Amino acid sequence: MQFQLNEEQRQIQALAEQFSRNEIQPRAAAADRAAAFPMEVQEQAVALGLVNTTLPESLGGQGLGSLELVLITEALCRGCLGIGTALCINALASEPILIAGNDAQKEEYLGRIAQGALASFALTEPAAGSDVAGIRTRAERVAGGYRLSGGKIWISNATLAEFFVVFAKTDPDLGYKGMTAFIVPADSPGLTVGEPLSKLGQKAAPTAEVFFDQVFVPDSLRLGEEGSGFTLAMKVFDRSRPMVAAFGVGLIQRCMDEALAYASQRESMGKTLMGHQAIAHRLADMRVRLEAARLLAYQAAWRLDNGQTNTIEASMAKLYAADAAMWAATETVQIFGGMGYSTEYPAEKLFRDAKVLQIYEGTSEIQRNIIARELSI
Known part of the structure; x- marks a missing residue:
């Protein structure tokens, strides 16, 4: 088993x-x-080839794998989880098109992403977060296409998106089997994006509500067959969760950076904080959790790149990295003491940014459900 990156990586x-x-x-x-x-920052990242890296070269991407995406994501989110999320989350919108799109859809919409366009993955609704099958947005069949009605919430990059990948019910009576995905341009008549939502953390990553008032979507912008939307969403999550785990890894690394630097220079009772075993042990535990989260994220990505199923590995990586990030951020505030509560230091921002990792892209509770379901008995 190799644990070393190659030269390109x-x-x-x-x-x-x-x-x-x-x-x-x-x-x-x-x-x-x-x-x-x-x-x-988005423009600079596009110019350097640090975003949209998994798009095929034929469409203007780099044709890199999930592991390379994880490496990049971890590094960007180490700088700022909010900015890093906004930069990387385009991958979530591109994945459904990569998986289920036809040649024309890929050429048009993935080509636009490769040129720097931002797009959004629109699944979550006010009454359907963890319960993906419970979405109520309706896509009614009309001549030549569909009419979308309903609304989405907490849609990342919605205020910046040129188009959305929207999941809606084409047949509500079929439950999750009646869900279908569509590409919906942001300038479609009847589509409205709300104001950016006020949030606890990751404030640099804009999220908003999106409303559909009889929005016409032609047949040519349906992704896959009718009723394939739920299966498509689950496939997307297997591919996106290693990246989201890397969000957490990047934040834990930043917590390690800040806490170690502060503990090495701040003195208390005649010695640095690192000279106190209670603090040194906290940092030792932080390093252990950092490496564990990193290895889980790398494993989930590696399995995907090597054609192996990664459902349980992706959920384990996302679960552990999210919980470890929240723990590390809490410990960082504690190590900083009173200064950790001050906005003059980065500890409080790390704390605020970390919490949503346990909520979006499948809550920690949902990840445990997936892991339990995948266990062999």
């Missing part, structure tokens, strides 16, 4: 780390205060 990782250190981290605090995504 090391170069990709080094480039992403340098970009994160030089371009993302210096903007993190201001972007968080303004609750605004710095679009110049």
Whole structure:
């Protein structure tokens, strides 16, 4: 079993780390205060080839694998989880088209993403978060296509998206078997994007509600067959959860950076905080959880790249990285003490950014359900 990256992967990782250190981290605090995504960072990341990396070369991408995506994501989110999320989440919108799109859909919409367009994955609804099968957005068959009615919430990059991948019920009586996915351009008549939602953390990553008022979608923009939407969404999550686990790995690494630096210079009772066993043990535990989360994310990505099923591995990686990130952020605030509660230091932002990792892309409870279901008895 090999645990070493190849030369190309090391170069990709080094480039992403340098970009994160030089371009993302210096903007993190201001972007968080303004609750605004710095679009110049998106443009720079596109120019350097740090986003949309899994798109095939024939469509303007780099044809890289899930492991390379995880390496890049970890590095970008180390600089700022909000900015890093907004940069990387395009992969979530591209995956359904990669999996189920026809040649024309791939050429048009993945080609636009490769050129720098942002897109959104629109599944979650006010009454259907963890219960994916419970969505109520309706797609009614009409001449030449469908009419979409309903609404989505907590849609990442919705205010910046050029198009949406929308999941709707084509036959509500069939439950999850009646769900279908569509590509919906943002300028479609009847589609409205709400104002950015006010959030606890990851404020630089815009999220909003999206409303559909009899939005016409032609047959040519349906993804796959009618009724295939739920299966498609589950396939997407197997591919996206290693990336989301890397969100958590990047945040844990940043917690490690900040907590270790502070504990090495802050003095108390005649010695540095690192000289106190209680603090040193916290940092030792943080390092252990960092490496465990990282290895789980890498394993889930590696299995995907090698054509192996990764459902349970992806859920384990997402679950562990999210819970470990929340723990690490809490411990970082504690190590900083009173200063950890101050907005002058990054600890409180790390704490706020971490929490939603346990909620989106399948809550920690849902991940445990998936793992339990996949266990061999």
